[in-house]
Amino acid sequence: MFFSRRQNVRFLYRRRLAGIHSAPDRFLALNVAIGLEHFLVLFNGGAYLPMIPRIIGSLGRNPLYGDWSQDLYFLALGLGLPLGRWVSQRHGDRNGLLFCLATIFLASFVSATTRDYLPFLAARIVAGLAGGLSIPLSLNILLRHYHSDARSFGLFLWGLAAITPFALGPFLGGWIVDSWGWRWLFTLNLPVLLLSFLGIWLWEPPAAKGEPASMDWLGYALLVASLLSLEMLCNLGSKDDWWRASEIRLLAALTLVLGLTAIWWLRRQRLPAVDLGSFRYANFRVAAIGIFVTALVFQGTLALLIVQYQLSFGYSARAIGEILLSLAIFAPVGATFTHWYLGRFDPRPLAVASLLLLAAGAFWLCSYDLPVSPSSIAEPPMLVGLGLGGAFGSWARIGLWGLSGPAEQRAALTLNLLRSTGQAMGIPLVAALWERRLDLHRHFLVEVRGSNLSFWNTAQRHFAHLPGILAESIRQHAAMLAFNEIFYLAAWIFLVLALWSILARVPRERSTESVAEQTAIAELVEP
Template identity: 30%
Template sequence: MSRHAPLLWTFVVTSLAAFMVSLDNLVVSTALPSIRADLGAGLEGLEWTVNAYTLTFGVLLLTGAALGERYGRRRTLVAGLALFTVSSALAALAPGIGALVAARAAQGVGAALVMPLTLTILSAAVPPQRRGAALGVWGAVTGIAIAVGPLVGGAVVEGWAWQWIFWLNVPIGLVLVPVALLRLPEQRTSGRRALDLPGLALATLGLVGLVLGLVRGNGHGWTSAGVLGSLAAGALLLLAFVAWEARTAEPMVPLGMFRSRGYTAANVLSLLFSFGVFGSIFLLAQFLQTVQGSSPFEAGLKTLPWTAMPLLVAPVAGPLSDRVGGRPLLLVGLVLQAAGLGWFAATLSTSVSYAAQVPAFVLAGIGMGLVFVPLASVVLGAADPAYAGVASGTNTTFREIGGVFGVAVLGTVFSSTGGYGSPQAFVDGIVPALWVGVAVVLAAAACAVLLPGRRATAVVPVGEPVLAA
């Protein structure tokens, strides 16, 4: 066997695993109208179909990484792949919206075990002089998955049925699990990080409480005991989480990192950016089908100028970021993103043509590319190198949670001013929701102003693991 074979297998397994879990972030977006019709789901059910995945994924990312260090990276990756595969099958077999939401939550748990370990396993397996190129390809693979998610979802729904967006994961998982067991060496680091189970429980329950209150507010009344109780409980649990993290010896999120103005601003920026973007995509993907009569595949194809644009921008934005620093690119990218959403909000109607929407898609796509590329460097440059892994994972968590709140809040604005009753009702709901998205993205741009200016950043070395049979 070639001496390069183990590295090749590592690259194939980690890249395919990352592609699969990244695809499920947006693959469901163009299937939402079909799920609504087939399962009789309302807006709340559709919101949880999206949020159940991103919420568990975002909250458990750091725990997934810690489990890999404690029990072995390969073992934890395989467990995550198995859970993701089984829960994908359960999602495809779901008889109602409740079962689908539960399966999506289990998918998110599996994804949280898989995603961070694909990066650490690949980083540790690649020689330092080739690590940058390997991680660049890994990043491109995950970027492609996000870009083609709506297109793949639309094609599958139109060609077969919405259940097949989940069935497609099953054969991939059934192949990856034995290949990972047979071809990947086990990796353990010399020091094993303790699990912060109280912190995990407080953060998870607090976020679920807030999202539950936001999602149910319009339907049950904002002053109802259930909604107010959920919001209050969520807020109190998150305050308890902060208090616990400040005093525990092994925190899930070391709060000392937030003493850095740049690190704090970058994380708030990530949350607000995802809030505006993913909340808007949730509604715009449905607008193309519900109001304009596009098929699921056509809707996915029409969103490509937005979702695929980062792939064209990245090769330019990367070198430019090294020259001028991340702050200018982030500021310009967020302003362009807000301009794109504002274009939609100002022009959407029951009769608007797709050609009139293309400039908005392109502006938003260029803006997204200018944010995605420099953000990781800005986060790592503002954090203590000793906490590079935790800093990156925390930022990813902020980004995922931002998407959860974006879907919940923009969905709430949509349902309070419009609905699914008619094309005009949908337009009446989506327009004010998009203006909220514009305001949130502009707030993210204000955070970009607070970032430190250009400075030299050193590459943070990845510790070599101890290999185990």
């Protein structure tokens, strides 16, 4: 009799938890818990950028190493996503997401307390990997609790929760680091993660364990090794003078061998860790190149502006955040329109318009000269925000155009990995290009036979009583010239990408899935 009552209690408990649709308070609590987790994962990518000079300075390292802690975080975000299917089938979405939250909590605690660089870097990588894994798990849970006729609204909220923290992060990050200190970014993570953990643990019922899932662990290991080697090649290149260093040549050879081995292995598997078969679709190839290059150029130039405007021109982190406030405001506006548009119309016009807005913003930013006040360059990020809200969503829709079912899901995973890899590689590559152009301009500004010689001789006599002022003035002028060149080049790349997106073609076969289902898959690709 006692055993029977116990079974009845368990049955009623499960029924009560399963009836979330009929309990608005539970439904709202679960949405808030998942939204907080998703917001925080992406917020830690954007808010970290203006803190890099302060963080690396307090940890006693060169600013170059600050970029490592950001680009490896983005790479880990992308590498976490391929684990989602295996974790979901093996342990369930709820248990997997709770594990991710606990892991990010511990990583945030280490980041907030450590005084050494290597533990901090390791914590950032672990947080990125757990954050990337949490994205498909939390989306699965969210969609499970929306009726079919309300999923579009749920995905709209999910899309805003994806683009808003990424765009708002630099503004709030600059305010946090100038007001409270950089450790507060990670300290504030702790109560948010705890609330999210408790909300999901209390309001999401445990799912029955499914069949043991298969996972291509060797393929995944080769993928991680090859991409990590490629990223460190980009990171160490500017530090060790690229091909002049034997270590860089050896690392390049290792990256090539690992990459070719990973491609060979993944192509031979029935269920690979990442499906390269999607490249046989023309629209996917167009989107794959487009999303990788867009992410590389956008993230690289954004990181360059945020970090080097502090180091080269003496801007405060809060001033940089104020410059990018219009980006934080208009990116959600662009994302809202994109969500409405892509479910109804051809994605190519929106891709062209979004990339043209990014190009216009870059052309505008490359037109300034010193001195530049923060208020005078607050308008270009408005165009960038509108373009950002539509660019990645358009590329995702183009790449998944006409696909459905497992093929669409595998293609979305590959596009997400390409986007994250582009973001990770863009930070060191754009910074290295800027440093090369900086040295070149600084050389020609003071060259012996140059037309500037008489000017600098006069200036040197004028500033003779202030040692270092002239050298700093030369460096600032060279830095601004290098900035203008980088953003000018970025603008032309965005223009070329706008033309590139037109190469996509309307598929002969339309997807058999609903608009909500297609949007759900595309959401996995957007930042």
